[in-house]
Amino acid sequence: MTYCVGLLLDAGLVLLADTRTNAGVDNISTYRKMFTFVDEGERAIVIMAAGSLSVTQTTMARLDEATANPEARSIMSADTMLEVAEMVGETLATVTEQVASRMGAKSQSARASFIVAGQRRGGAARLFLIYPEGNFIEATADTPYLQIGEHKYGKPILDRVVTPETSIEDAKKAALLSMDSTLRSNLSVGMPLDLCVIETDTQRIAEQRRIEPDDETFSAMSVAWSQALRDAFQEIEI
């Protein structure tokens, strides 16, 4: 399993992904699920992946390979973020079909989805969720976040605090608390985490860091949030 969340704010994009991959509970590994493509000042793109590792890796490898050739059509040469989302969708659909065709009755497990976030100079910052079939949806002011993977545990906090006007700092906090709830409830979502921030109209990565399992700030936040919830619980009257 996986949990990735992207927030589209007036101030920019905040992206957070876990790194746990498992084939059964007895085969757990760490794989990066967040990938950045940056041409500073021109375009900054973050892609996050959930689902079958063979599908997500092959999809990312093909997208990445295309960028090596500056003449070729790739996410680094696409004219708009919409075109980037379409490329990811097309590549994903092709890979899914190829992998599924080899899997017969198990083809349903060859599924993956992606979050594509970014901004190209002259365009708006945009956030897309790409489905396994290659179609996609886009975040809007009404629903300024998108999730892939194990999304349920971490949704209530996002629904309560995130709006387009939310600051980057508050959005990072909301994403990390959303992840914290998910980590607690689903063993197949695990540390370390990858966090990335793109500020609006900069077309560069303002912050990118890996939060390791022994990260003191994250641990302190997790403990403080638990305590705050218990305190709030005690104060509520029914």
Next chain:
Amino acid sequence: MTYCVGLLLDAGLVLLADTRTNAGVDNISTYRKMFTFVDEGERAIVIMAAGSLSVTQTTMARLDEATANPEARSIMSADTMLEVAEMVGETLATVTEQVASRMGAKSQSARASFIVAGQRRGGAARLFLIYPEGNFIEATADTPYLQIGEHKYGKPILDRVVTPETSIEDAKKAALLSMDSTLRSNLSVGMPLDLCVIETDTQRIAEQRRIEPDDETFSAMSVAWSQALRDAFQEIEI
């Protein structure tokens, strides 16, 4: 969909169920999912149902019909709560098989699960979750609650505040807040709610009430909890 939760505390049993049933989003109805069987001072049993309405109704009808004959083996004559759980499991398995055999390729949708809670005089208060195949698990001190239906949104609050030592009042609050998170996130879980309390060693229903959509106490709790979460969020530092 459905959300039902049962809590097994030293002080007693707290049960909460929603009432929304849907066959597609354009066909939504209200059906009771909580059923009580009481012989005051002797036994008090609460059963909650989730899943295919044809399966849960037929199962409950058969269990209920058996109780009409005081000579027959029924959940009202069973010697122990374990035996009650076994009866519910057997009845459910039989009904599931019968319904599924008529449904062919759609047989997977003929599934239901139950929570069975109660106490018989001389025995302990017990809480079971009955799976569609009729097998079951039981709540213990380590995990003093069981959920059926849409369980994910409402799990984090239970994990954080419920232990066997939790009071009945706090358990009611935790169950209602757990339901509140679920109602917000899943449209197919809906008001009114049915709440029931059995205090340990009384073998009677201490409290049973329906919480209607316009219930002021529940609305006030819901608003206060949202505000408390937002306040806690603001105070957390990262």
